[in-house]
Amino acid sequence: MNDHKRPKVSIFDSTLRDGAQGEGISFSVLDKLKIVQLLDDLGIEYVEAGNPGSNPKDLEFFREVSSLDLKSVKLVAFGSTRRRNTKASDDANLASLLTADTPYVSIFGKSWDFQVTDIIRTTLKENLAMISDTVAYMTSCNKKVIFDAEHFYDGYIENEKYAIETIRAAVDAGAVSIALCDTRGGTVPSLIGSITRRIVDMFEGVEIGIHAHNDISCADASSLIAVENGARSVQGTLVGFGERCGNANLSTIIPSLQLKMGYDVISPEALSHLTLTAHSLSEIANVSIPHGTAYVGRSAFTHKGGMHIDGIGKNPRSFEHIQPELVGNERRVLMSEVSGRATILKQIKKYAPHLEKDAPETKRIIDSLKRLEMSGYQFEGAESSFELIIAKHLGKYTPFFTLDHYKTFGEMPNNGQTETSHTAVVKVFVNKESAIEVAQGDGPVHALDKALRKVLNNFYPQLSQIHLSDYKVRVLDSLNASAATVRVLIETTDGECSWSTVGVSTDLIEASWMALVDSIEYRLMKEGVIPSSTHTKGEHV
C-alpha cells in the first residue's frame, strides 16, 4: 500500500492520567518522565498528563518534562470545565491548568443530561455555558482545546438532542478536536459505530476522536469501528491501564489500524519496537502484561497444539495473522527448541555485530540465554547483564573478584539499639589477595549492597562514584508464595550514565547479589579496568 494515500489517525495516550486511575497503578515523577520518553520514541502524537494544580507530583512533572527533547509528542494538560456559576477567568483549576504550559489542553464536560442534573447538579443550560465559556477562555489563552465529551454515548442514547448540543457548544467556542467518550464502557460496538458516524457527518471539518473503556471487553473493537465510521483520533493507554476494566489498549489498536485497516499511524520502524515499548512501560508500572495480550503478549505468537505447530512449520501464515516481527514480538513453539532463535540473534548482533549466524559462539550464547530465560531471566530491562553474558562467551570478560562468602544477619527487635536491623559480611579475593568488610543496612539487601561496595573499594576505588538508582523485585511464580522465584532488576548510576542488571533466584538475597555483582562488573569492564590487586587498603585476612 502506498503510504502517501493512507488516511492519518492520530493517537492520544492517557497512561499518565486515565491510566493512573487503574487499580494498583501509581507513578512517581521519574516514572512519568520515562513513560513520556518511551511514547515519544514510539511516535505517539499526544500525551495527556494531569493538572499541575491537582497535586505536587503533577506540578513537579510539568516542571521537569519541559527539559525533555521530544520529537513527536505534544503534551496535553487535563482539566474540567469551569465550576458552575463562576467566570472561567476566575476559576482556580483553569488557572493552574494554564501553568502547565502545554500547547494543548483537554477539557472534559458532561454530555449526558442525567450527569448534569443528578451528579454535578446544575441546569442543562448552565452546563452548556460551562463548556462554551471554558473552551472559549482556554482558546483565548492560546491553548488548542480538545473537548472530552464525557458519557457522550450514554447521553446520546438517552437524550440525543442535548448530547449533540454539548458538542456544538464546544465546537462553536473553538475546540480543535472532540473526543466522544464511552465513559462507563458499556456501549456495544455497533452503536458506537452508528453514533460516531452521525457526529462525524454532522460536524464536518472538525476532528472527531473516540475514547473507549473496556467494561464489556469491546474497547479495542469499538475504537476500530469508530475509525471506520470517520473518527480520526483514538484515545487510550499504551497497555490498557485505566479505571475499572481499563481504557482502550493502544498497543493492540495501533497495529490493527496500521496492518489490518490501512491507516497511517506510526512508522513501520517504530511499530517494530511496539512489544518492547509496551513491556518497558509495564515494567515501570511494576505490572505484567498478561501473556495472552494481542500482538504484544508473550503468548501472542506461541503455538501449543500439534496441528498448529505442524502448520506453522509448513507456513507460518497458517496460524499467524501477521508476522510477529512487524510488532517486535516473536514466535514461540512450546516444548521445542526452535523458538525465538532469530530474535535472540538480532539482540546479540547489537553488541557483537561481527558474529556470524552459524558461528559456534552464537549457538552457545543462544543456548545459554534460552536456558536463563526458561529459569525466569528477562533481559528487556537489564541490557547490561545481557551484554556481560555475551562478553563472557566471547572471552572478553575476566572476573574482577571471587566471592569467598557472604553472610547476612537480621534481628527484631533490634537489641543493639542501632537504627538499622541488618548486618552483612562479605569476603572476596582479588587475584590472591583477600579482603573482608562488614556493613549495616535497613534490610539484608541494603546491608549486602553496602558491604560489597565497601570491600571492593579496597581494590577499585572508582566504585565510590556509583550508587543504585532503582531496585525492583518481581515475584515470578506466585503460587509458591514466599518460596517463589524472584527476579531483581537494579539500575546503577555514576551520576552521568545509568545501566541495568538482573538476577534470578528462589532466594531474594541471592538474586539481589547477582544483580549487584553484574552492575559492578559491567561498570569496570566498560571502563577498561584490568582486574588487579593494587590500591588495597582493606583488612586483609
Add this chain to the structure above:
Amino acid sequence: MNDHKRPKVSIFDSTLRDGAQGEGISFSVLDKLKIVQLLDDLGIEYVEAGNPGSNPKDLEFFREVSSLDLKSVKLVAFGSTRRRNTKASDDANLASLLTADTPYVSIFGKSWDFQVTDIIRTTLKENLAMISDTVAYMTSCNKKVIFDAEHFYDGYIENEKYAIETIRAAVDAGAVSIALCDTRGGTVPSLIGSITRRIVDMFEGVEIGIHAHNDISCADASSLIAVENGARSVQGTLVGFGERCGNANLSTIIPSLQLKMGYDVISPEALSHLTLTAHSLSEIANVSIPHGTAYVGRSAFTHKGGMHIDGIGKNPRSFEHIQPELVGNERRVLMSEVSGRATILKQIKKYAPHLEKDAPETKRIIDSLKRLEMSGYQFEGAESSFELIIAKHLGKYTPFFTLDHYKTFGEMPNNGQTETSHTAVVKVFVNKESAIEVAQGDGPVHALDKALRKVLNNFYPQLSQIHLSDYKVRVLDSLNASAATVRVLIETTDGECSWSTVGVSTDLIEASWMALVDSIEYRLMKEGVIPSSTHTKGEHV
C-alpha cells in the same frame, strides 16, 4: 423486556478442548469433570471435550462424565474430517470419536483453499469430499454434527466461492449447525459482521455459529457483531483460555448478549453466579482471572478516581454500566491518594455499620489510615489488614501472641551443604508461656514464614490448615534503591477462603513479617479464637 420474545442464542463452551491449548493450561480428568459440572450449573448448552482416541485422559473423561447428572449441558466430542483418500467408515479417528457416546460431534474441516493445498496438501475437490463424507457418515451413525469451518473468514476473503462450497458440502451432508471460525483471530469485527450476514442469508434455516479468537483483541466484540448479523450460536471458553491470545470469552459475551442486547442466553439466577463460576473455573486451571476482566474481574466495578467515587456515591449509574450484582460481582471503592474522607468512611461502615460519622473513634480510624497511606500502605489489595486496624481501634482485638524476637541468618556459599540457604528463629509469648522454633527456607522470608507458623502451631493448631497463596513485593520509592520503602502484600488461604494483608517497611523482612502476622491474627480473630495458651506442645524456654 418480555423473555418470551427474546431470541435465543446458544452457548458452546470449548474450555476442555480449545481452552486446553492455552499456554500453561493442563487439566486432569477430575478437573474436567468439575468444569463440566460448573458449566452445567450455569446453564451452558454445549460443552466440547476432546476425542477419546487422542489420549488416555480423554478416554477416561468420556467414561466418567456419563455418571454426571447433567441438566443443561449436551456433550460434544471433537474430531477432524476423515483422512484424505480413505473411507469415512474406515477412519480410526472417526471410529474412536463414536466411542465417546455423545449426542453431538464437532467435525472440523478446512474452508481456506490455502490450507487445503499447502497445509493438508490435497486437492480442493478431495477436501470437499472429506467434509461431505465425514458429516454424512457421522449423521448416519445418529450423531448430530456441528461443522467447524476452520479458517472460514480468511478463506472467504481469499476465495469466497470455495469457502462457501465447504459450508454447502457440510449442510448438504446433514450438519445441524455451522460454526464459522476465525481461527487465526485476525479478522476485523466489521468484516466478521458482513461475512456472517452473507452466510446467514445464504443458508436460511441452518443454525450459524461464530468461533472467534482474540489475536487482535476483538474476539468478544466480533462474537456480538456476528449475533447481530444472524449467528445464533456462540463458541468460546468461559474465561477466554485458548491457543495464543485465547478464545472468545464467554464470561463477558453472555452478559453482553443478555443484559445489553436483549437475547435469551441463561437464566437471570444463573447469571448472578457468573463471577463465582468464572473464578472457580480459573481456580481449577490454577490461573488468575486478570483483575481488569470485564464483568467478572475483581476491578470491574472498582472505583479509584475522586470524581468517580463522588458520582457513585450520588448514583451508581453514573459510572457503572450495569448493577454488579446482576453478574454476581461487587462494587469496590479504593482508598488511594485521590480518595477522600467520605470514601474511607464508607469502607469503615462495611465493617462497623453502627459507627457514626462524627464519633471520635471514626476520626481516630481515619487519621490512622491516612497516616498509614502516607507511609506507603495501600489497602486496595489488603482488606484484612484494613479490618484488623478497625478492630484494633474499636477494642475488638486482643493480640494472639507477643514477639520476643526473631533472627534471620543467610550464607553464601552454603557451607552447611543444605538445600536452603536461610535460617530463621522466632520466639513468642502467648500469655505468660513462651516458645521458640527454628526453620529453614529458600530466602529469609520463606524461612521466617515457616518458623512463625511452626512456633504458633504450638498454641493454635488450627493454623496448620492455612498457607500462603500469593506474595507480592512493591518497591515504593525506588530512588532510595536497596534502602527504599517496600510494601509486601500476601494472600493466605485455608483451601476455601482466602484473605489478604499488607506490611510496609524499609526492611523487606520486617514488611513481610507484618503481613504474615496480620494474616494469622485475622484468621484467628474471624474464627473467634480466644488468645490462649492451651495445646502447647513446643519447646518452652
